[in-house]
Amino acid sequence: MLEAKLQEAGLLKKLLDAIKELVTDANFECNEEGINLQAMDNSHVALVSVLIQAAGFKRYRCDRPMPLGVNLGSLTKVLKCAKDDDICTLKAADEADLLNLVYEAKNSDRIAEYEMKLMDIDSDQLGIPETEYDARVTLPSNEFSRIVRDLSLLGESVRIEVSKEGVRFASEGEAANGSILLRQTEGSISGGKIVALSKDGEDDGEVKEEDDEEENEDDDEDEEGSKKKKKSKGKKEKKVKKEDGDEDEEMGDVDEDGEEEQDDESEDEEESNGKKRKKKASSSSKPAKKAKTSKSKKGDDDDDTSGVLIEMNQHVSLTFSLKYLVNFSKSGSLANKVQLMMSNDVPLLVAYEFDQGHIRYYLAPKIGDD
C-alpha cells in the first residue's frame, strides 16, 4: 500500500496546474523512491516528467511499486478542495482502484477526506536518456515565462540561440518580429559537463531503474513498454524514443558518471556551473534527499536569485513551438529558476528543480524553417 503525507497540498496543486493542460490521464508510479509521473502530451509532441522524492514527503511509505492511473482533471478538482497549506495524505491500497486524499488544516479541527477513482492507464514509462548537452541557460523562471509569453504574442515559434554573446530568443510574426537578448549576469560564459541536475543528484532515477532491467534487451523503444507495460509501440512511445534511442543505457551510465563528473566540474570551473557538484553524495541510484533538499536546492537553482547563468560548450541554435514553452513556463510557480538545456538537433530539456523533486519537459526542436 501507499501512504504519502505531504507537508503542503500546494505542491501537488501547483504540479497539477502545470501539467493538466498537457496531459489528461497519467500513471503516478509509486515506489520506494517516491512518486513519478511521465507522459507525452496529448499530441505526443512533448514529454513531461515529474518526480516527488520519497524524502520530499513528511512521511512516505510504499510497500511495493504501484501505478496509480489518474485522470488529471479529476485530481485537479479534488485538489481544489485543499488549501495550499493543508497537510495532504495520499493513500491507496494495493490493487485498489481508489485513491484516498486526506487534507488536514494545520491548526484546526478540519479534516477533509476525498476518494478518487483510479483508472487503468496504458503507461509508457519511457526511458529518458540522460544526455549531455551543449548548452545550459539557467534563468529566473519568471523571466522565462515573460519571454515566451511576450514572444508568443508575435509568432508561433522561437529560435533560441546560445553564443558567447549570451542567449537570444527571437521570434518572427506577421505583424512584428521580436528578439530578446540575455547576457550572462556576471562572469564569463562557462562550459563544463552539462547534464540535467537535480538537487540531490538522483533525478530520473525512478524511471531509470526499471528501465535498466528491461532495457537490457536492447530495444531502445521497448524500454518504455517493457517496464511496465509491454505495450505496443504506439506512437506515443516513439517520440520519446528518438532521444532514448541510445539512452537507455545512458541512463544508467549517466547517474554514475554524472556524479563523478560533477565533482570534477566543481573543480574546473568557477563554481558557477556548480550546481551539480552537490549531488555526488547521493550516488546510489536512489534518491538521496532529505537532509539537503532544502539547502541543496538553494544551492543549485537558487544560488543566484535573479541572475542568468549560461554554460556553453558549443554554439546552439534551435527553434521551438512557443505554445509548448508557454505551457511549460507555468511551472514557474514551483521554482525560482529554470534550466534550459540544449544541443543542436536534440530535444530541449526545460527543468524546474524544487525541494521535493522536479518537473522536466522535453520538446523536440522544429526542423527547417517551420
Place this chain on the structure above:
Amino acid sequence: MLEAKLQEAGLLKKLLDAIKELVTDANFECNEEGINLQAMDNSHVALVSVLIQAAGFKRYRCDRPMPLGVNLGSLTKVLKCAKDDDICTLKAADEADLLNLVYEAKNSDRIAEYEMKLMDIDSDQLGIPETEYDARVTLPSNEFSRIVRDLSLLGESVRIEVSKEGVRFASEGEAANGSILLRQTEGSISGGKIVALSKDGEDDGEVKEEDDEEENEDDDEDEEGSKKKKKSKGKKEKKVKKEDGDEDEEMGDVDEDGEEEQDDESEDEEESNGKKRKKKASSSSKPAKKAKTSKSKKGDDDDDTSGVLIEMNQHVSLTFSLKYLVNFSKSGSLANKVQLMMSNDVPLLVAYEFDQGHIRYYLAPKIGDD
C-alpha cells in the same frame, strides 16, 4: 529619421489601451513637436487626438515630419512585451516601413528589440478647430469613469447639463433612470474664456491654431491661443509648424516657464477659472515640460485632486452615447483629472492632460431624443 526615447514604456501602453478599441489603424505623425495621432473611431462617430510632446521624451529627434502608419492591434501586442518601467526607444528610418522598438530594463542586462511593420494609411489629419466652449467641467477622472460606467448600466445615453446648480448626468433606461449631480467643490461657478488647455499651455496646437486667429480678438483669456498659434490652418501643416522652432530652445524655455507657471497658479486658484492663468508665463509656444512636468501637471489639472470645478458662461444641456464615454474614460489611468468641454449643439471635448502630452476625444451630441 525618428528616434524617440521614452522614459517609461507604460505611457505608450496606457495610450494604446485607451484608443485601441476605438481605432484600428492610425498614423503617428512625427515631427519636431513630438508625436501626434488623430483618428476617427471606426464608426466615424468620435474623434481621438493624442499628443506626446517632444519634450515629453527623454530624448527626441525627428529630422523631418513623417507619418508612421500603425496597426494599433499590432502595436499593442508589441507593447505588451515591454514592462511599464522599461525605457522604450522608437526608431524609424525615413521612408521606412518598419518601426523599431527597443526596451531596456532599467537595471538589467535585458534588451528586447522588436520591429513592427508599418502600413500606408490614408490619414486625414483633421483640423480640429479650437473652439471656445460655453462650459467646462473639470473632475477627477475616476469620478467620471464611475459616473459613465454606472449610468451605462441603465441606459444608452446620458444627458449632461451644466447650470448654476452644478453638473448633472442623467440617464433613462428601461428598468431605471439615474441622475448624478456634482456641485462645484467650493466657490461659485465661474465663467471666463473656456478653451481647451494643456498644462503647458500648448495643447492642441495642431488643431487650435486655426481658431486662434479668430480668437485673437481680445478675450482676456486668449492668452493661450495667442501665444502659440499664428499657424496656418492646414491641418498637417499646422502641426509641424507650430514649433518647428527648434528643440533646443524649447527645452530652455520650458523649464523656466514651467516653474513660473506653477507659482502663478497657486495664486490664482480662486480666481477660479484660473486654469488658464498659468499659461501666460509660458507664452513661448513651446511646451514646457521636463523639469516640472510632474509638478506642473499637478498644478493644472490636478490642483485639486478630488474636487470638481465648473466653469460656465451659458447653460448647456447635451445628450451623448454612453458607450463612447465609457470608452473615453479608459484614459483615466493617464491623468487624475478630466475636462469636459461643452457648448450646445457642438461636439463634446473630453480632455485628459498628462505630463508628456494629452489625449482628447470629441463626440457629437445626440440630437432630439434618441
Place this chain on the structure above:
DNA sequence: CGGCTAAGAC
C-alpha cells in the same frame, strides 16, 4: 446557446 476552464486584473 450555455457551461466550464483558463488567463488577466485588482
Place this chain on the structure above:
DNA sequence: GTCTTAGCCG
C-alpha cells in the same frame, strides 16, 4: 488570493 472576463467545449 479572489474576482472578472475571455476563449473553448459540449
